[in-house]
Amino acid sequence: MMPSELQKNLDYVNAYRENRLKAAQNILENPSLFSELVSICFSPTDKNNHKACWILEFVSYEELLWLQPHLDFFCSNLKILNDESSLRPIAKVVQLLIKSHYKKDENCISLSENNLQDIIEVSFDWLINDIKVATKAYSIRTLYVLGNHYDWIHPELQMILNKDYGDHSAAYKAVAKEVLKKLK
Numbered sequence: 111m112m113p114s115e116l117q118k119n120l121d122y123v124n125a126y127r128e129n130r131l132k133a134a135q136n137i138l139e140n141p142s143l144f145s146e147l148v149s150i151c152f153s154p155t156d157k158n159n160h161k162a163c164w165i166l167e168f169v170s171y172e173e174l175l176w177l178q179p180h181l182d183f184f185c186s187n188l189k190i191l192n193d194e195s196s197l198r199p200i201a202k203v204v205q206l207l208i209k210s211h212y213k214k215d216e217n218c219i220s221l222s223e224n225n226l227q228d229i230i231e232v233s234f235d236w237l238i239n240d241i242k243v244a245t246k247a248y249s250i251r252t253l254y255v256l257g258n259h260y261d262w263i264h265p266e267l268q269m270i271l272n273k274d275y276g277d278h279s280a281a282y283k284a285v286a287k288e289v290l291k292k293l294k
Contacts, residue, residue: 120165123161148166159193164195177203185224185228194241207221
């Protein structure tokens with residue numbers, strides 16, 4: 111099968127911010143590519159999987175509502191991601207989704223109870239498993255917001271942060287300290 115136009119474009123994306131922004135701009139100018147982008151994000155065997163996740167993060171800053179029709183697919187497939195380069199940007203998108211959902215205005219994301227449960231589960235998984243600190247930091251902040259709506263989350267989060275505090279980097283400790291202070 112011939113690679114799609116999006117796949118060809120992703121082949122040229124690298125980690126440089128300008129490069130990722132340019133690729134995101136291409137999606138923003140061609141919304142018809144968005145569904146394929148989301149699909150590639152959740153195709154861990156695709157060589158461009160992590161690049162698609164980078165681009166999705168940047169597109170989400172501008173057009174988070176584009177994800178609304180894809181939320182069931184997005185949320186139910188979060189647990190299949192395992193590449194560190196894919197996890198960080200997706201964890202950031204999850205944080206954006208949760209913040210938008212609880213903002214409650216006409217331009218916000220609407221997550222179903224199943225979507226929320228998928229996000230809670232994967233956020234705790236990312237927090238307790240051996241994953242890089244940036245993903246954990248986004249998960250901590252996501253769980254903090256969710257804990258304002260699910261009374262069992264804050265005590266669990268507090269317990270994990272207190273237990274793991276000494277085992278992590280300064281970056282993790284900074285986020286944990288910030289959130290623990292809010293939980294007191």
